[in-house]
Amino acid sequence: MQVTETLNEGLKRGYQIVVTAEELDNKVSEKLAEAQPDVEMKGFRKGKVPMALLRKQFGQRLMGEAMQESIDGALNSHLEESGDRPAQQPQMKMTNEDWKEGDDINVEVSYERLPDVPETDFSRIKLERMVVKADDAAVDEALGNLADTAQNFEDRRKGSKAKDGDQVVIDFLGKVDGEPFEGGQADDYPLVLGSNSFIPGFEDQLVGVKAGDEKAVEVTFPEEYQAEHLAGKAAVFECTVKAVKEPKAAEINDDMAKQFGAEDLAALKTQITERLEEEYKGAARAVTKRALLDALDKKVKFDLPESLVDAEAGQIAHQLWHDENPDVEGHDHPEIEPTKDHKKLAERRVKLGLLLADIGQKAEVQVTDAEMTQAIMNQARQYPGQERQFFEFVQQNAQFRQQLQAPMFEDKVVDHIFELAAVKDKEVSKDDLTKAVEALEDE
Incomplete structure (x- = not known):
C-alpha cells in the first residue's frame, strides 16, 4: 500500500493512495478463510467447502468490502502516523473508474486538518468582574411585585x-x-x-x-x-x-411572607436579596465571559479551516434570513449568500470553538454523567406528562445529547480560564450592570 502526498498548502492536504491488486486479493482471501468454518453448501460438510469454490461463489461480493476496508485502513493508518485530525469528513475519489479485478486501486484523498492551537498565558489576560449588591430599593421593588401576585x-x-x-x-x-x-x-x-x-x-x-x-x-x-x-x-x-x-395588593407583612414559604418578612427579604444577587452574578458572568472571548479572539492567532468557516457562515446567513422572514418555515427559498460580516462572525466562532475545545482537552475538562443527567432532567420539565418519551428521545439521539453537552463544556472551560486569568472584582450599580448586559444584546 502506497500513500503519496499531493497537496500540502496551509491546512489543506491531499494524498494518492494505491492499494495493490495483491493486497486486495489477500484481503479477500482473509475474509473467505474467516467465513469458511461456518459455510454450508450442498455436497460438502459444514466448513469443508473448497476455497476455490468459495471464491467463485462469494469473491465478487467480498471484493467491494475488501476495497472499502483497505482504503479506510490506509487512511486511518496515515492519520495515526501524521497526527492529522480532519476538520470534516475527508473527500475520497477512486481515480481509475475503469478498474477491473486484478488492477491496483488508485484513490485521491483530500481534507483540511485541524490547526495546531498555540499555548496561551492566561495570567496575562486582565478582566474586570462586575459585582452588584441588592440594595433596599431593589428588594422593596421585588416585594411589591410579590404583593401584586398575592393580591x-x-x-x-x-x-x-x-x-x-x-x-x-x-x-x-x-x-x-x-x-x-x-x-x-x-x-x-x-x-x-x-x-x-x-x-x-x-x-x-x-x-x-x-x-x-x-x-x-x-x-x-x-x-x-x-x-x-x-x-x-x-x-x-x-x-x-x-x-x-x-x-x-397584599399587605407586605409576616403573613404575606408566609404565603411564599418564608418564616417571616425578614426571612423573605433575605431570600429575595440572595436571589437578586444570584441573578446579578449570572448577568455579570455573561459580561465577563464576553470580555474574555473578546480578549482571546484578539490575542490568539492560528489558521482556520476554510471548510468550517464557510459552513458556519452559511448557517449564520441562513438563520438571520429566517429571523428576518419568520413567515417562511421551510427551506424552499432562494439560496442565501453569506456576506463579509457573516464570514467575519463565522471566523470568530470557529476560532473560539477550536480554541476552547483545545484548552478543555489539555485541561482534561469533562462534563460528568451527573451533570448531564441534571441537564436532561431540567429539559424534561418543559414537557410535563411526557417525561418518559423525552428521556427515550435523548437516549436515542446522540446529536441532541451533544447539543446539551456543548454549552456546559464551554462554560466549564471558561470557568477554568477565569481561575488562571487576572480577574478583578469591581462593585457597580445595578444600572451599570443593566447597561453592560444590554450592550451584549445589541452586538
Missing part, C-alpha cells in the same frame, strides 16, 4: 362600574341556538376582566357592569375550539352580576 379582591363601593382588571362574580348560562349546552353554566364564578380566561370578546362586554346587572354576552366560539360541537358557533351567555371587586 386580593375587595368589593367596590355600591353602584361602581367594573373596570379592566377588576373581578366580577357572576352566574352565567350559555346557549347555542337557544339551547343550553354542557359546561356552559356556573354560579358565583369569579372572573378577572382582562385575564383572557374566557372566549375572546366575553370579558370586554362585562366592562362597565354593576352589581345586580343582568347582561347578555354574545360571542362566537373560535374555529379551533377544543369542543368540536361548539367550534365556530355563535352563543349567548345570560349573566347575572353578583359583585364587582377591585384588586388590592
